[in-house]
Amino acid sequence: MIGLEFLILGLDFPQFIELVLKVLIFPGLAFPLLFAIIVIWFERKFLARIMLRIGPLHIGPFNRTGLLQPIADFIKLIQKEIIVPDNAHKLIYNLAPIMAALVASLSVAFIPYAPKPGGGYWMIFYTPFSLLVILAIFTARPFIIIAAGWASNSKYCTIGALRAALQLLSYEVPLALSLASIVIMSGTFDLAKIVEAQSSIWFIILQPIGFIVVLIGMMTEIARRPFDIPFAEQEVVFGWPTEYTGTQFALIMVSEYFDLCAVTSLITVFFLGGWSGPAIPLLNDISPILSGIFWFLLKMAILTVIIIMGRGIFPRVRIDQLLDAGWTIGIPLAILQISITLLTAQWWLPLVRGG
Amino acid sequence: MSIMKLSIGPQHPISAHFRFLLDVDGDVVLKLEPDVGYTHRGIEKLAEKRTYLQNLPVIERVNSYCDSAGTMLGYLEVIEELMGLEVPERAKYLRVIAAELNRIASHLYAASLFSVATGLETMLMWPINDRELILDLLERLTGQRITYTYQTIGGVRFDMPDGFKEEALKRLDYLEKRTEDYYKMLLWNHTFHMRTKKVGILRPSDAIKLGVVGPNLRASGVKVDVRKDEPYEVYDRFDFSIPTGKNGDSYDRLEVRFKEVGQSINILRQALKDIPKGPIKKWVPPIVPKGEAYTRVEAARGEFGYHLIGDGSMKPYRLKISPPSFRNLIALPHLCQNIPLADVPIIYISLDLIPMDVDR
């Protein structure tokens, strides 16, 4: 409510600048896009190095780094003709990629990236129930995927969409359960307050089991290898987006990296203490916000490397094995984490809530 | 009950030049019907129209991009049996060296394809890179990288170049050490175990009944190898063992191939050590006498059978090629019954079928 209120009420100049910065640059529109571009480049280059290849080579500044390769790919995709298959449900087919990108980028709006010196947080929209909102946004994704897969009227798309739906729906349970233990520990649904609860000790140390469950659950949610079963190209060509071309395909690709951005931000918030870290002298002089953002981005980068690494070293698991693991390992572990959290309350309470 | 007909191939990331017609119920494959013939070149008919010598480059293209040296060996064997020809000693050793180097290259290729089927692209690149060492060696020896036309009727065409022996031994040592990395990355990878163990189990009795050959048969625990059963060229002089699997699943089929690479390295070391000096080629008349012969050789993918009928002219009257992939193909529909869809690529690649080999 706070953000929109002063849109209606009229703004003074610094507030207006701040809003523009937030919405357009960080963490709004430009940041996920930039994140996507950098991560796509890094993923290609890094995986190539693991495979003893060079990776993208020619495009961009600095000799043979291929820095601008993702942008070149993006331009190429935009130029391409949009092909809608025969018998496809035109409206849903065309709507789905936009929805996917939108939903993926929405969750970024509720993540606090740094505290502001005078109180409040550097985020687009503050609400005390941001964790619930993000969980709600996550539930929308399977339906968009099913819609896209069904509307394409292709067998591969249908199988891919059904796999994606199964996987996403079944991993929401352990994910939500693990987040429950975080809520128990921090006593709030507010992401910013969760970060603040970790000022003395990070939750990754207090809840290692929860961290693993959430990491795997989040990787499953955004379908990264070894859990990229919906996109398994050896079986279903490219899964539910098989039929998409051109700009729509670019949107879906970008939405995947928006998801990655959101997921790494969330795990940073939940377990790695968000912006907390020693103040960087140079950045701190300009603004304490920058120092917070620096630590946040650093933690995100480490998580991103770990998640990307999965693609280089693990074969893909099978859908039934994944679902089995979700029910037999994921949910019990999450419940175990909740019980441990409850039983050890007397030890962690002084650490987290300051006694 | 809703059964969906799914067609995989001939343009699909995993299918190569095959087409599989699947009956899919949900995520379960009920039946698989292979549709082959996309690379049919009629090599058996072509062979009837060409002289024995002209057939050399044609025959090796039965299995060109993996194992042309092993393929060619069988053709030469059958001609030489019909002619009653004894090849010079040094030529025999050189033939074996080319064939075994090719076997290593082929198995490395198979391993890399296998890891792609499971979705691990890193292990696509590593064996392919190391295969380059072998291809480079073969290029030094024969002048080509995949289609060598190296062995010829009555011997081989080129002698070993200078320094080949030392270089080859050095590279084999490297390859042996490198295999450890493959084990760490792929064969001991827990996720890989999940995907391949107990997938596509081919029981020994079924394997024999269906006529499966080569590493696939050995992975089921049947100890059959033409190199031991009917030693051709100089294989009876080498000391090597036949690796066999226990369960006959996809994992065993890959592991047997890895172990065979080790045995090939073993054979190559002995061959390079024992190779005698002497001529490498014998002059042979272009005419093959009247008669009939059937020879078998153990190529990388299994047993190649060549049935040749000569009519006393320069061209064969009939040349029947019985390639290993064609004989292994029948195991694919046999194994793909009531399995998850995700296992189809793994079973298919684990059988190491090559479309060219099936179609001829």
Added chain:
Amino acid sequence: MIDKSAEELIVDSVKARFPEEVIEAKVQRKNRVSISVRNNRIYDVGLFLRDELEFDHIASVSGVDYIDMNEFEVIYYVWSINKKVLVGLRTKIPRDNPVLKSLVDVWEGVLYHEREVWEMFGIKFEGHPNLSLLLLPEDWDGPPPLRKDFVLPETHQERLEEKIKKLSSG
């Protein structure tokens, strides 16, 4: 008494069991036995080879077109894993009426081999579950291509020439 080799024992036992049907049975060389039988009893001989003599591993099914004698020859090559002997079970059938009993029931592995012989030589295997084109294109309407009197049908020839013309002019 002289010790007989495994190959000779096989020849003797086949001759003793089928005195009428076996036209010729001989040892070609070490590990090779050739048995030629009359075409109407090939199934029984096949069963005998499989059950009594342990010939279990099918190697190849080869068709030969002897156009001068106006007959086809079909050869089943079967390997025995225990005895390490390859038997060539051969039979001749007239060229005008090429029909043979399928051995799918005996050796399951001949399924695709027989299909190949069928499409390449036009030899019909009675009792084969699925005699359809395997390697040839689905729309193939010409004669079986591996016969000695095969000429490329005109439609195919024209198509081919057109293609070559198009390619060479372009």
Added chain:
Amino acid sequence: MVLDIIRPFFLGFYHAFKRTFTVKHPFVRLTPTERYRGRVVLNIDRCISCRSCVNICPNKALEMVKFEKKLVPQYDAGRCCLCNLCVEVCPAIALSMSYEVEFSEYTRKGLIHTPDRFSQPPKSFLFEKTVTVKILDKKRGVAHR
């Protein structure tokens, strides 16, 4: 089991800092080996018009044509399988294999090398740098140098 999951992580990281294997192809090339079999090159002066090469060619890539009052072979690069049989059979050593492998042309006609073109020496590389595959040492693995 935990070791099997963690081990690939370290192995992957370790390989990320190894030497890459790729050859940056148009700028750098593999050195053709001594015996490398590329395009066939004709020495017109030595040719004795014996037709041996035309007879032995499995793919009918060679064809006799008249060139400067002499019958010499003409070469169809699109049909050649680089099998070396013609070079081996030539009694006058007029044919030889070169290291040239880039035959691509825009038309099928362009692939046919008339005796004039057939007898020209192979094109030199645009970029001169060539490398061969080498085993550096155990740690750094294999690379092109």
